Amino acid sequence: MAKLYFYYGVMGSSKTANALMTHFNYEEVGQKALLCKPQVDTRDGAGVVYSRIGLSRECISLEALHEMPEEDIRSYDCIIVDEVQFATPEQIDFLSDVVDFMGVPVVCYGLRADFQNKLFPGSEKLIAIADVIQELKTMCWCGRKATCNTRYNENGVVRSGPQVMLGANDNYVPLCRKHFKLGMLGPNIEHTEQ
Secondary structure, three states, rough: OOEEEEEEOOOOOHHHHHHHHHHHHHOOOOOOOEEEEEEOOOOOOOOOOEEOOOOOOEEEHHHHHHHHHHHHHHOOOEEEEHHHHOOOOHHHHHHHHHHHHOOOEEEEEEEOOOOOOOEEEHHHHHHHHOOOEOOOOOOOOOOEOOOOEEEEEEEEEOOOOOOOOOOOOOEEEOHHHHHHHHOOOOOOOOOOEO
């Protein structure tokens, strides 16, 4: 029976690497998997999913998946969605329709919350309706589990601004809740905020 999966984690928790490995695993056993991501994610190019460890793979946009004929979608053994936090609630409903009415499993990877610890709309919808929800973990610089996506710049921690700002290690660091609250980006980095 097909299910809707949501694997979430903070920046640096290997979400994209896991998405690419899932895709590889399907192909390795002769099954057909489709990799996609929301159109807004253009960091590494519109038609590619790229992991910080150097793995990459061509993909289509989530918007293109929505336009695909149902018989084409049914031809896949799995749909894998990276950066799902950027999806709209309506797109998440569509992904659930792929599972419920087309019988194709959908495996989603993304952030749960933004740099202000507010849920992304796509992630919030997945938390409400996904069949399986699992956290992918990584650590804060102190060794505790990181739970916060902390945006920063040359002046320190950024506490306000638009929810979506594409970036990676040059703009975000995973922190535990305590160090997020304190605004401590590392053991020797002074507390500064914007």
